[in-house]
Amino acid sequence: MEEEVKLHGFWPSPFSHRVIWALKLKGVKFDYIEEDFPNKSQLLLQYNPVHKKIPVLVHRGKPIAESLIILEYIEETWPEHPLLPKDAYERALARFWIKYGEEKGITFYNVFRSVGEDQLEKAMKEAMEVLKVLEEKGLGEKKFFGGDSIGLVDIAFGSFPHWFEGMEEVIGVKLLQPSTFPRLCAWMENFKEVPVIKENLPDPQKLLAHLKRIRESFIADA
Structure with missing residues (x-):
């Protein structure tokens, strides 16, 4: 069929x-x-x-x-090429981190839409706390969130290596530094090198222009 x-x-x-x-x-x-x-x-x-x-x-x-x-x-x-672990406990852990990312996603968007030094400083502090949890508790020493290969948790956090980097460039701040978050930065590079990811991304310059327009609308409305 x-x-x-x-x-x-x-x-x-x-x-x-x-x-x-x-x-x-x-x-x-x-x-x-x-x-x-x-x-x-x-x-x-x-x-x-x-x-x-x-x-x-x-x-x-x-x-x-x-x-x-x-x-x-x-x-x-489509159970072929599974993106969640077979073990029930590991699957539950994966779903926990996916939910955590869903709940905390607004934290990073708040950085992008912050206007004014005080507002931006507060948003950045909250974002850094979330990044620290992901670095130490979520990712740890693993190549990907689920281990040696890409899975649903990585896909759920897939906006970091392209979209969040673009947001950082637009607002002129850098939260994800190798000196501060070496594991997350290494994960981002590993994620980018997965062929399916690399071959299916929006044009970076076009995306950057799109993000700049959004940022300008936030400033105009402030």
Whole structure:
């Protein structure tokens, strides 16, 4: 039976890329539909009437929304090339860190949207605390969060090596320094070298221009 896999996404979205990476790592063929934001297509609104946002995976005509839920669906539907550990305890740990990342993601966005020295200093302090937890408790001495090979936790944190670096460049601060976070910085380099990741990233200059526009809107609204 034909799989009929389609993905509605938006080129600068790290959440769309999470799903692209997972599908590619699994060897799943899919059609990609680029959404034109803010002009959302009627199909997108039909498939995701609650949140009205990307990504949306459509498998055999049935839509699945929210990137982390989509990742779990992909893992269960295509068990070949597993992205979660086989051991139940290790799977639970992986899900813990994925949830931790979901809860703390706003911390890094707050750095990017901070306007004014006091606001930025507060946001950076909070972000540094989260990075310290990831460095010491999440990653430790491992190459990837799950061990020697890339998994769902790495994909969930995949915005760091490209998007967060771009945000740092736009605001002119550098939080992820090898001297402060050597393990996370080594992980980012390892992550970038995975062929599926390297071959499926937005153009860095185009992304940087996109982030600069967003940053300018924050400053204008302040």
